[in-house]
Amino acid sequence: MRTKLTVFLIIISLFSCRVNAINVTYIADTNEITPFWQNVHDIAQAAAQDLNINLTFVRGEGHRLYQDEVIKKIVEAKTKPDLLIFMAHKRSALRNFTLLEQAKIPFVTLSHFTYKDNLNLKPQIGYPQEKFKFWLGEHYDDHTQGAYLLMNNLLTRAKKVKPDNPLIKVLAINGDFAAQSLQKTAGFTKSVNEDNQAILVQNIVAYWDYDKAEDYFINLYRRHKGIDVVLAASDHMAVAAIEGAKDIGLIPNKDIFIGGFDWDRKAIRGIKQEQLTASAGGHIYSVAWLMAKVYDHFQTKTVFHPGIQSPSSEFSLIDIHNVNAMEKLTYQNDFFHINFYCFTQTYTKESVYNFSINALNRQINRASNHTCH
Incomplete structure (x- = not known):
């Protein structure tokens, strides 16, 4: 039976004293919750809680036409999100980008429009922060x-x-x-x-x-x-x-x-x-990593850059040789043991992110998620 994706708002943070809550809407590019999407959902929520982000999940039904309607409703709503995240589709990218630009809603796409098969879009939409200033960047896996x-x-x-x-x-x-x-x-x-x-x-x-x-x-x-x-x-x-x-x-x-x-x-x-x-x-963590970047962005750090984009993280393998060590990274009950604030540039003071599996393992093996060490 098809499971409905529950709209979830996160209103409590372990670090609520740092900033006012950031309102982010994520349009999931799916029409049902598979185990993969459930993991993406749960990990992103765990990250949002750590980062004082009110994260709203809505379902895009896995089709650009349904997603177009969702974006139209967001643009027309009286209360708009501080940032929108979605998988842009090349056939509707120009229309949706124009609507969001006119509504002055910052957005990050999970698409890879710099991929060679999408070069025909470049004259229309350009790269992030060029023709569309509110298009902050692309966040995608390799x-x-x-x-x-x-x-x-x-x-x-x-x-x-x-x-x-x-x-x-x-x-x-x-x-x-x-x-x-x-x-x-x-x-x-x-x-x-x-x-x-x-x-x-x-x-x-x-x-x-x-x-x-x-x-x-x-x-x-x-x-x-x-x-x-x-x-x-x-x-x-x-x-x-x-x-x-x-x-x-x-x-x-x-x-x-x-x-x-x-x-x-x-x-x-x-x-x-x-x-x-x-x-x-490892891409089950992709939206959670994006939450860290969103948090830093609203801390006035330059984490989204114009021009040609690069992958945000790489895939890792689990096989018989490392399954015992890696298995805990796939547990739904362990996601809240990770302190995602520790991955932000606000905390690390570094100019690049360390979204590696080794860094994840160090976090999940700590005795408490109230500290970063």
Whole structure:
């Protein structure tokens, strides 16, 4: 059953004496709450509480037309947010950016419009803080890097377990045709092309659907007379591929090596049980990292810059070698143990952010979240 995303306002902060509350609205680019989106939601709320941010989540229904209506209502509302966060879509970017600029609502996009496939937008919208002064910046994850990292891991594991295999057949199960999926494709294709022992037999789109992913795997395994490695764009689809593999008598991590994205709880269990080879993740923290930047911005620090943008963070891998150390970073109950104020430039006095997994582990291992050490 489709779960409704609850609008959540955070009104209490451990550091409420620092600034007046900042009112931020985040339009989630989804039509239902999957485990991934629940984690994004919970971690961002934990960060907002630490930073005295009133964070309102609304659902964009995973479609630009629904999101357009949400933005229109925000612009027309009597009380407007101090800042709006959303995934901009190239077909409606110009219209929505113009509305927000006219309403003088600062906004940050989670899109990567500097990606080469979106260059046709540049004459219309330019870069952040150029044509649209209220467009503060882009905040995005490097999905190309994540897919490259994951595919390298899968190929390495396959060659280690099956050293006599002359040709590693790779299947990719993508989620859709959106920009992030194109970036993933660029990453895993680069990895396969660099390995003279591997070949990408097919890149199929399963639209994030479990049953489709399982059926596609079984059918394509038979069509290509075997598959050695599967990279899925989500752990949800990766787990489906595992079930499909077992249905036809394959042994995961012996006959076939499967990886996904998101650090899903089922995926973590699958890694511990040596069913799933690896999961790429860390982007569940992306909106929380943005909360740290928003806090610093309202402390008059220059954290959003005009011109060409860079990824805000990189993906990390969880596999059998580090799952015990990394697992706690995926626990919903542990998110409030992290003091997100400690990641702000206001606290660190540094000119760059340290949004690394090592920094996260240091935070979560502290005895109390009332201090940064």
